[in-house]
Amino acid sequence: MHDVVLAVTFGSFSYGYCASILANIFTHAEFFEYLDLDPEGPNASHANSLIAAFNALLYVGGFVGCCLYPISSSRLGRRFPLGVGSVLVIVGGALQAGTTHNAMMCVARVVTGVGIGHFLPGCPLYQAEVAPAHNRGFLVGLHAAVVGAGFAVAQWIGVAFFNVPGQAGWRVPLALQCVSPLFMLCIVPFLPESPRWLYLAGEIDKAEKTIMRLHRDRTDPSNAYALAEFRTIKAQLDLEAQNRRSLWDGLRDPHLRKRFVFGFLVNTASQSSGSIVILTYSSVIYGRLGFSAFLQGILAGVWTTLLMLFNFLGGILTDKLGRVKQLVLGLLGCLFCLIMEVILTAIYADQDSTSGNAAATFFIFLFVCFFAAGVECPSFVYSSEIFPAGWRALGVGIALSAVQMWSAILNGAAAIAFENIKWFPTKGLTLEEISKAFGDATAEDTSALESLPVSPEQEKAVTNLKEEIYIDAVDPTRSLSRRQAKHLIRGLIAGLRAASLEKGDCICVHSFNNVSVKQADISGSAASAEVEVSYITRTNPGYTNYELQHHLKTSRTKLVIAQPDLYAEVFRAAKACGILERNVLTFDSQVQESLHPTSWHKLLQHGEEDWERFDDLSVAQSTPACILFSSGTTGLPKAALLSHYNLVAQHTLLQEQVSKPYRVSSLAY
Incomplete structure (x- = not known):
């Protein structure tokens, strides 16, 4: 059973790698030169809009993928959408690696996004349905840990290719997006189907054999635990089948509606923490704190490595603390770190303060520890287990669509925000000069004087200004x-x-x-x-x-x-x-x-x-x-x-x- 759960994490790894790799590509000048983008020049606004689009379109596609997932998962089984996602990510990764135009890059990002949008709900849902109850939190938490591993590998690949000259420095890392989904595509035919879906599909004998094989225990030669679990599943699914309702009737049920709301809000809280912006725009954030391009890659690699390790720790804590307590503690820790980070960044960004920049960097790293162990890991576990079997595919798809929706919104806005949000100092300025600092149209300083009678000395002073x-x-x-x-x-x-x-x-x-x-x-x-x-x-x-x-x-x-x-x-x-x-x-x-x-x-x-x-x-x-x-x-x-x-x-x-x-x-x- 454990090997089955681990095999599915190829999809988890693919999600992490695809979501993170573009941040490293942004450190390659050849990428911007090839696509004729200049984030600092006179066309910076256009360039930054395209950069925001490259990032946001991945998650727009991901949102579409999450919405499509319940259709194929409910009708064709839990394995089928994993295969579909694999094909789409392979195609999207190949298009990104071979891109020749900004429009081609945008299309490729959407295709890749639809693919990973199948992985995001598909992997934890499959893991939850095949895992035993006593360690389901840890096993489903592996999804978050391996997503973190994908983030980390992408960052270290970026470091490895930092000094590779020419187009290979950015095309090869993009092409590597195809590797993990290729393995996933090869494995899918050999994965056992979810026993719960098999029972819903009417294949009762096959469902029983599958759960016996998955939950076989050497200390239980009679498979008493597996048999008892199957009877429980059978009784519950039979009860749900008797009360099967339409989507509209289901949404009118307060108990089911509460599940949809909680699942969506948990993942909204996870993404609203700012983690995806820190991940995607790490080069911008570390650059503003004074670190060189190469060191930016090193710091991003360490950050994502901590993300992976603390997600693994979160999987262990999930079965000990409980999902809700873990989420509350994690969100409070993230809140504290973000408050400190905002204060320090406001003071020290774009400045040469070693101690200030070190403190700001410290809270970025402390943040990821709280986020991974206390927020990301339990949110995946919680979302995948709160829905009844007949509604699970739809519920998990909707719950995790929040991840894609907020990622698209936040990443789309972040590039433009980093470029345009500034605090204008007003010390020493007249009220009229303050208007000019904010870009308002203002009259010349001497225009009022020119319409008034002036002495020769005043006229000379005005003339001298011109x-x-x-x-x-x-x-x-x-x-x-x-x-x-x-x-x-x-x-x-x-x-x-x-x-x-x-x-x-x-x-x-x-x-x-x-x-x-x-x-x-x-x-x-x-x-x-x-x-x-x-x-x-x-x-x-x-x-x-x-x-x-x-x-x-x-x-x-x-x-x-x-x-x-x-x-x-x-x-x-x-x-x-x-x-x-x-x-x-x-x-x-x-x-x-x-x-x-x-x-x-x-x-x-x-x-x-x-x-x-x-x-x-x-x-x-x-x-x-x-x-x-x-x-x-x-x-x-x-x-x-x-x-x-x-x-x-x-x-x-x-x-x-x-x-x-x-x-x-x-x-x-």
């Missing part, structure tokens, strides 16, 4: 006025603070001179003047990779902004220096590379904040503003740190002491 202070000599349409510079500086100050640069960190600009570089130069100095944590440095665009690494290490750079055609080189140097990938930005997201760079405009998504003026000479002299390097003609370039006091002194020397009746312009180097 004056262009930086003009691109090659393309004069690219310019920067005083007003624009002020808003950009305030926006970048807010962005740099949100990036949590610590004291002594450096912002590096790797670019030829242009208007955008001037914005970064001014903002970097202003930010350091405000919070005394960072300073700015400029590199030589002609640096070799070795010289660039020397510059980044010497200046202790933590955030780099590069021009597009120099991005690939600075990305490699920054990676070698241990700079976080999310802190390597570009002045333009249109980079023809498979690196999928992030535009520096992400720093402008945190509202605006003002800077403080120095009123203490010692602070001005001790606060670094920028670090300059020598040409390196006699060796590696040497660094010289300039304070804000030095910077102001240099600008004072360059100022015209006697005003002229005409405008004086300087050509920037």
